[in-house]
Amino acid sequence: MSGRVIVITSGKGGVGKTTTNANIGTALAKAGNKVVMIDTDLGLRNLDLLLGLENRIVYTIVDVVEERCKLKQALVKDKKNPNLCLLAAAQTRDKTAVTEEQLKDICEKLKKDFDFILVDCPAGIEQGFQNAVAGASEAIVVTTPEMSAVRDADRIIGLLEAREEIESYKLLLNRVRPNLIKSNDMMSVDDVVEILSAELIGIIPEDTGIITSTNKGEPIVNDEKSLAGKAYMNVARRIMGEDVEFLNLEEETSVAAKVKNFFKGLVRRK
Amino acid sequence: MKDNIFKDLYNKLLGFFRQAEESSKDVATSRLRVVLMQDRTNxxxxxxxxxxxxxxxxxxxxxxxxxxxxxxxxxxxxxxxxxxxxxxxxxxxSEDEIVEEDVEEEIEVEEDADETSDDDIDEEEVAEDIVVLTEEFPNKEVCGECRECELSDEIDCEKKKKVKSDKK
Incomplete structure (x- = not known):
């Protein structure tokens, strides 16, 4: 088996890299793929929290690199899905604890046993970013329809284009608010895609469910009713090569659709 | 259906009142375009x-x-x-004017060639640009005499030497 290594990056912090990582990873595993997620945000690890695995971590990526354990020992299995694993970051060390070469090496080894290796990249464009990108051949650039996030995404795209090993990169637009776009108070999906001139792989609506799902440590793709969960599921299907249409967010979030869903829910309950 | 009609009406009304000011989205996109252009080209x-x-x-x-x-x-x-x-x-x-300026320029260039040994920069041009130059390279020292040779005051440039020898 030779898995695909995909780095999830953004430049700006707080746009939803880690949430995206947890959800795409879970969605890919649900579809039957063997998936491992690597948290490279040394010193600021969070992927374990979003997956609800914070109490199960024994060894981290730094332990692997410093040969205190075997690579397989450091992989934490997901509670629900045995196809899903996490290689956690060390919380007590900084970005220099793992080098580009070491990360490349880990990715190469994991490729043999997994279909997908998702690398969660730290914010910024410094060494942490360079390390995370080192082993990957594909990238997903997460951004939101805000000026600062788009500007940083543009910078990241420039850096990705300069790296030969990155064969392709796609754009994931997160925290989209259809109501604001409609009233011309937020850049539309088309605006952002045109400005960055990058290929789109997903549009994720702003969803309060993300907050509650993070609280519970359970990715939102597990909630089939949630719109953001649906959108993330579609991203995973597109990664697997399926041709999936983008959700019409304006329609899905309209009052009429909400009323319809409410009655659907009632009927289901009976 | 009805829902849509009212929504359209509402949006049109809103649009009518909003026409006067540019939407914040348009401001954002145009500002971003300019900033990204600078970022990309340096x-x-x-x-x-x-x-x-x-x-x-x-x-x-x-x-x-x-x-x-x-x-x-x-x-x-x-x-x-x-x-x-x-x-x-x-x-x-007119063509005459262009030719005239060409001649003027040539004379200037010749004069320059007489004065400076290896530099054929138009003196006038340098004098005008000097503000920009010193701003950009604040560390570069410009000799007080000819203001173009980048030598410090202690070292004599060609022009300075000439002036000195004239004085003698």
């Missing part, structure tokens, strides 16, 4: 200004124009970047 406002002033100098040889109103902007057209130059032309200069 063209700082200083460099653009220098380019502008040099273009004015070059073009004024052929055209009489409103120098102040000359606009130089980077614009994005799909994937391509375009340098847009907009010049309000007052009139084109």
């Amino acid at each position: 063209l700082t406002p200083q460099v653009m200004e220098k380019m502008r002033s040099e273009l004015v100098k070059l073009l004024s040889k052929y055209l009489e124009m409103d120098n102040e109103a000359l606009e130089l902007n980077l614009e994005q057209d799909g994937n391509q970047m375009a340098l847009m130059l907009s010049i309000p032309v007052i009139r084109a200069k």
